[in-house]
Amino acid sequence: MTNHWIDLQHTDCALIMGGNPAENHPISFRWLTKAKEKGGKIISVDPRFTRTSSQADLYAPLRSGSDIAFVGGMINYILENKLYHEEYVKNYTNAALIVNDTYSFDDGIFGGYDEKTRSYDKTLWGFKKDENDKYVRDNTLQDPNCVFQLMKKHFSRYDIDTVVEVTGTPKDAYVKVIEMFAETGKPGKAGTIMYAMGTTQHTVGSQNVRAFGILQLLLGNIGLQGGGINAMRGESNVQGSTDFGLLYNNVTGYMETPTSTPEEATYKGFLEKVTPKAGYWTNKPKFYTSMLKAYYGNSATATNEFGYQYMPKLTPKKDYSHMRVFDSMYKGEIEGLFMFGTNPVVGGPNAGKEKEALSKLKWMVAIDLWETESSAFWQKEAGANPAEIDTEVFFLPACSSFEKEGSVSNSGRWMQYRWQAIAPKGKSKGDLEIIHMLALRQKELYKNSSHPAAAAVKALDWNYGHGEHPDIDLVCREINGYDTKTKTQIAGFKDLLDDGSTCSGNWIYCGFYPEEGKNHSKRRDNKDTGMGNYLNWSFAWPANRRILGNRASATPDGKPWSKDRVGIQWDAAQNLWVGNDVPDFTKDRAPKDEGGLSAFFMLPTGLGGLFGVMNEGPFPEHYEPYESPVTNAFSSVQLNPATKFGVEEFMTQGSAKDYPIIATTYRVSEHWQAGAMTRNLPWLSELVAYMFVEISEELAKEKGIKNKDKVVITSARGNIEAYAMITKRFKPFKIQGKVVHQVGMPWHFGYKGIATGGSANHLTPHIGDANTNIPEYKAFLCDVRRA
Amino acid sequence: MDFTRRQFLKLSGATAATLAVIELGFDDKKAKASAKDFKISQLKPTPTICPYCGVGCGILVYSDGKDVVYTEGDPDNPINEGTLCSKGTTVRQVYTSDKRVETPLYRAPGSAKWEVVDWDWAMNRISEKMKDTRDRTFIQKENGITVNKVESIACMGGAALDNEEVYLLSKLMRAGLGLTYIEHQARI
Numbered sequence: 001m002t003n004h005w006i007d008l009q010h011t012d013c014a015l016i017m018g019g020n021p022a023e024n025h026p027i028s029f030r031w032l033t034k035a036k037e038k039g040g041k042i043i044s045v046d047p048r049f050t051r052t053s054s055q056a057d058l059y060a061p062l063r064s065g066s067d068i069a070f071v072g073g074m075i076n077y078i079l080e081n082k083l084y085h086e087e088y089v090k091n092y093t094n095a096a097l098i099v100n101d102t103y104s105f106d107d108g109i110f111g112g113y114d115e116k117t118r119s120y121d122k123t124l125w126g127f128k129k130d131e132n133d134k135y136v137r138d139n140t141l142q143d144p145n146c147v148f149q150l151m152k153k154h155f156s157r158y159d160i161d162t163v164v165e166v167t168g169t170p171k172d173a174y175v176k177v178i179e180m181f182a183e184t185g186k187p188g189k190a191g192t193i194m195y196a197m198g199t200t201q202h203t204v205g206s207q208n209v210r211a212f213g214i215l216q217l218l219l220g221n222i223g224l225q226g227g228g229i230n231a232m233r234g235e236s237n238v239q240g241s242t243d244f245g246l247l248y249n250n251v252t253g254y255m256e257t258p259t260s261t262p263e264e265a266t267y268k269g270f271l272e273k274v275t276p277k278a279g280y281w282t283n284k285p286k287f288y289t290s291m292l293k294a295y296y297g298n299s300a301t302a303t304n305e306f307g308y309q310y311m312p313k314l315t316p317k318k319d320y321s322h323m324r325v326f327d328s329m330y331k332g333e334i335e336g337l338f339m340f341g342t343n344p345v346v347g348g349p350n351a352g353k354e355k356e357a358l359s360k361l362k363w364m365v366a367i368d369l370w371e372t373e374s375s376a377f378w379q380k381e382a383g384a385n386p387a388e389i390d391t392e393v394f395f396l397p398a399c400s401s402f403e404k405e406g407s408v409s410n411s412g413r414w415m416q417y418r419w420q421a422i423a424p425k426g427k428s429k430g431d432l433e434i435i436h437m438l439a440l441r442q443k444e445l446y447k448n449s450s451h452p453a454a455a456a457v458k459a460l461d462w463n464y465g466h467g468e469h470p471d472i473d474l475v476c477r478e479i480n481g482y483d484t485k486t487k488t489q490i491a492g493f494k495d496l497l498d499d500g501s502t503c504s505g506n507w508i509y510c511g512f513y514p515e516e517g518k519n520h521s522k523r524r525d526n527k528d529t530g531m532g533n534y535l536n537w538s539f540a541w542p543a544n545r546r547i548l549g550n551r552a553s554a555t556p557d558g559k560p561w562s563k564d565r566v567g568i569q570w571d572a573a574q575n576l577w578v579g580n581d582v583p584d585f586t587k588d589r590a591p592k593d594e595g596g597l598s599a600f601f602m603l604p605t606g607l608g609g610l611f612g613v614m615n616e617g618p619f620p621e622h623y624e625p626y627e628s629p630v631t632n633a634f635s636s637v638q639l640n641p642a643t644k645f646g647v648e649e650f651m652t653q654g655s656a657k658d659y660p661i662i663a664t665t666y667r668v669s670e671h672w673q674a675g676a677m678t679r680n681l682p683w684l685s686e687l688v689a690y691m692f693v694e695i696s697e698e699l700a701k702e703k704g705i706k707n708k709d710k711v712v713i714t715s716a717r718g719n720i721e722a723y724a725m726i727t728k729r730f731k732p733f734k735i736q737g738k739v740v741h742q743v744g745m746p747w748h749f750g751y752k753g754i755a756t757g758g759s760a761n762h763l764t765p766h767i768g769d770a771n772t773n774i775p776e777y778k779a780f781l782c783d784v785r786r787a
Numbered sequence: 788m789d790f791t792r793r794q795f796l797k798l799s800g801a802t803a804a805t806l807a808v809i810e811l812g813f814d815d816k817k818a819k820a821s822a823k824d825f826k827i828s829q830l831k832p833t834p835t836i837c838p839y840c841g842v843g844c845g846i847l848v849y850s851d852g853k854d855v856v857y858t859e860g861d862p863d864n865p866i867n868e869g870t871l872c873s874k875g876t877t878v879r880q881v882y883t884s885d886k887r888v889e890t891p892l893y894r895a896p897g898s899a900k901w902e903v904v905d906w907d908w909a910m911n912r913i914s915e916k917m918k919d920t921r922d923r924t925f926i927q928k929e930n931g932i933t934v935n936k937v938e939s940i941a942c943m944g945g946a947a948l949d950n951e952e953v954y955l956l957s958k959l960m961r962a963g964l965g966l967t968y969i970e971h972q973a974r975i
Contacts, residue, residue: 005842005843005866006865006866024840025840025841025842026872026873027842027844027866027867027870027871027872027875028842030867030870232840232841233840233841234840234841235839235840235841235946235947235972236836236837236838236839236840236841236843236946236947237841237946237947237948237949237950237953238841238946238971238972238973239841240949240950240953241945241946241948241953241971241972241973242971242973243950244950244953244954244956244957245953245957245961245969246945246953246956246957246969246970246971246973247969247970247971247973247974248967248968248969248970251957251961252954252957257961257967260929260930260934261932262930262932264932265932265933294958295958295962296962309933309935310935310962310965311935311961311962311965312934312935312936312937312961312965312966312967313929313932313933313934313935313936314936314967315929320967320968320969320970321970321974322943322970322974322975325941325943325968325970328938328941328968329941333938333939334938334939334940334941334968335920335924335939335940336916336917336920336939336940336941337940337941337942337943338940338941338942338943338944338960339943339944340942340943340944340945340948340956340971341944341945341946341947341948342943342944342945342946342971342972344943344975347972347975348975349975362916362920363913363916363920365913367944368888369881369887369888370886370887370888371886371888378894379899380899386897386898386899387897387899388897389896389897390896390897391894391896392893392894392895392896392916393893393894394891394892394893394894394909394912394913395888395891395892395893395901396891396906396909397887397888397889397890397891397892400838400881400882401835401836401838401881401947401949402833402835402846402848402855402878402882403882404949405949406949406950406951406952407949407950407951408836408843408949408950409950410836410841410842410843410866411841411842411843412843414843414866415950416836416843416845417836418834418835418836418949419833419834419835420833421833421835421848421849421850421855422848422850422852422854422855422882423852425882425887425889426887426889426890427889427890427891427906428887428888428889429906430952431948431949431952431956432949432951432952432955435952435955435956435959436955437906437910438910438913438914438917438959439955439959439963441910441911441914442914442917442918442959442963442964445914445915445918446918451922451925452925452927452935453918453921453922453925453937453965455935456935456962456963456964456965457963457964460958460959460962460963462959462963470955472951475951475954475955476951478954479950479951479954505954505958506954509950521950524834524863526863526864526865528865532865534865537865669872669873669874670873670874672839672840672874673972677838677839677881677947678874678877680884680886680887681877681880681881681884682880682884683877683880684873684874684877684880687873753886754886772974773974774974774975775975
């Protein structure tokens with residue numbers, strides 16, 4: 001989230017698309033209700049009339065997988081009718097920058113495409129610079145090669161009639177959505193976009209989010225109280241676990257994992273490669289070196305490149321993401337697997353196939369509170385023959401969140417501490433202790449080894465107190481960072497250095513523990529410090545800022561866009577940015593100073609990216625899902641041209657001839673993710689006890705299905721059983737003159753626990769987004785029949 | 788109950804709830820206070836944050852040291868101000884559920900069942916497996932460049948872990964053990 005939950009109350013209009021907070025983030029909705037009470041509007045765009053839709057002022061349906069068409073049409077309408085926030089766009093976005101004339105776009109493909117590798121030469125999409133290395137601008141926005149004009153041209157193809165033919169949205173509802181949300185483009189108004197996995201889980205998921213970004217920049221909504229782009233996180237600490245580098249391509253704080261290119265053979269070369277020439281990331285060497293110091297302690301010195309060579313290097317261009325883990329496992333390349341509270345046999349795409357891959361492991365360690373479908377993949381109940389599976393499986397019982405202590409970061413980046421209420425149940429243990437025990441044993445085993453595999457283990461700095469229970473306070477201090485000589489805590493990331501004199505396990509959290517005895521994640525002062533930002537409650541990264549990009553909450557000369565909505569403003573008398581939030585800006589950089597308008601200072605240009613380089617192009621372009629009942633109306637390119645394919649056995653693709661119905665997955669309030677945390681609890685199991693498939697009245701009639709009938713849902717991956725739930729919440733779509741049905745299923749179920757049922761992910765395809773490789777769970781093809 | 792159904796309907800239909808209980812000779816304030824007395828008056832609440840979605844609602848946990856007696860929304864947490872959804876309300880059962888696994892388990896190759904094992908045995912055996920796999924498959928160089936990595940062990944999950952835990956996990960798995968296949972729920 002750029003903003004945070006409490007801030008939703010300040011919005012003039014919330015566009016909720018690809019998410020269903022009334023169902024899945026119920027408590028967040030009280031802040032939207034407050035916004036409504038103050039006259040704010042709620043728009044719900046969803047293939048299904050959800051609980052959120054029922055609370056909205058305006059509902060518009062769209063076919064799953066047509067988001068870019070929908071938002072692209074909004075962008076076009078806003079540009080054509082000059083509904084954008086002109087002053088914001090001119091000053092804070094890259095609208096005026098001139099793009100090199102090597103940029104081109106024709107029939108769904110941008111210039112620089114290589115069909116063989118399904119990738120682009122992205123260097124063709126750069127900005128023009130003058131002889132003094134300054135970006136060339138056209139402040140009138142008229143140059144045909146400026147971002148504004150290229151954007152206008154690109155989205156001109158997204159006219160309303162073409163769009164609604166693709167999305168299936170009734171035209172009048174569509175126009176109302178645009179007009180209602182475009183109202184927030186007026187100076188002083190603020191609109192927010194809230195989304196979740198309905199946006200991201202597509203082969204074009206990242207560009208769906210990019211389209212939101214363009215829309216919000218055009219309307220001047222980023223940086224404002226009540227504005228922003230707000231990703232609603234589904235797990236209590238999926239924010240924190242991402243911040244801390246639990247994805248293959250990032251180390252902590254969103255920095256690069258090294259790869260084995262020749263430039264990265266040395267630390268110096270690596271830093272040169274990953275450090276941009278302008279923008280705040282020019283400080284990256286300070287953050288990276290401080291992280292290496294936290295990792296390797298005294299074994300990280302200037303003479304050994306601060307331990308850089310101990311770090312594993314990825315093979316360049318090799319994808320190590322979730323689906324590729326299972327590809328590799330299936331091929332027998334992976335011997336051992338750790339699963340920390342995760343259940344891919346229910347939650348992974350093409351889950352039946354992923355389960356098959358697990359049986360090729362030599363050993364598996366499951367750390368969980370519950371026996372899950374994944375840790376029990378070898379059982380008869382799972383449809384396996386145990387005698388044929390040679391995997392050694394260890395189950396380590398973890399305790400729950402209130403049987404230990406530690407912090408979690410919510411969607412709004414608030415790092416809140418949880419104290420221990422009771423000792424771990426039975427012989428279970430906290431994950432901190434389990435990880436610590438593993439580390440101590442590896443250290444012991446490698447103590448006298450001269451094997452090359454021993455070096456990093458020996459160098460790893462692991463000093464968290466005596467015995468098998470680590471001292472969590474020592475871990476917290478290291479995450480924040482301290483002076484390596486004096487051990488004094490570092491006050492904030494601006495004080496980190498690249499000479500090895502400071503350490504910090506995660507630079508974006510540096511400042512949460514700024515001095516002895518002050519762990520700010522434990523703060524519980526709930527007095528509102530202004531505009532609902534509660535600056536003394538917990539800690540928000542970075543630097544306790546509650547609204548990212550808040551320089552843009554003020555006009556170019558530093559005054560608030562609206563007196564009712566003050567984020568920060570320039571106080572000329574004090575020569576400081578002051579207000580209701582911690583400035584997300586150099587606190588004494590005046591509006592007139594060099595860089596005084598660089599609200600988006602993390603980027604080299606300092607400007608919000610209307611034009612932004614992604615794997616499939618600098619502007620979002622509509623492509624159809626991997627499985628779609630229609631052909632692409634915008635170009636002859638059907639599928640995202642930069643989406644990659646994996647192992648063939650996983651890649652089964654159904655056609656509309658065999659599977660004419662669009663399917664999507666979703667969640668219900670009473671269950672959570674892959675179900676282990678709710679299907680093992682009596683009350684929640686009773687509340688939603690059965691797997692169901694939601695079907696429109698029209699489709700039910702066509703198929704002769706009655707409410708509560710047992711039905712079989714089939715896809716190219718397999719089939720599952722479920723109860724039919726016939727509702728008015730799904731309506732058939734009219735797409736390019738053709739009636740297209742859509743059904744939806746919760747994906748929480750499996751065969752373990754109290755409430756059991758078929759796993760929807762046995763039906764979902766093994767293909768993902770071209771930038772993140774998140775699977776396309778939200779739009780695939782199926783058929784439904786009575787069991 | 789010593790009032791008739793008719794009386795009850797009359798009271799609940801026409802009169803305000805507070806009036807109703809007074810007419811029935813019932814002081815709800817006293818009743819509430821004594822109920823509170825009974826259950827949790829001797830217990831200190833411990834603040835926690837809900838383990839389910841990413842809203843981050845505050846919850847108070849009342850424990851007597853042997854059991855979790857009661858949980859409720861934390862009225863001091865500014866995000867939820869005491870309110871909770873169906874899942875947050877049920878969090879006590881995460882502790883009380885008889886489905887919790889309370890001891891380490893081991894499944895031998897080809898076996899159809901779990902066996903109960905102790906922590907030391909499990910941890911030592913896992914550690915030996917890890918070392919054996921690492922030593923056999925460790926990649927020191929790739930195209931002449933030092934890569935120091937292990938591509939035969941994967942580490943998945945962590946979105947429900949605490950920050951301190953995921954920090955140690957990525958530190959151990961990447962910086963210590965050299966794993967490249969490090970993934971979690973944010974990807975899926």
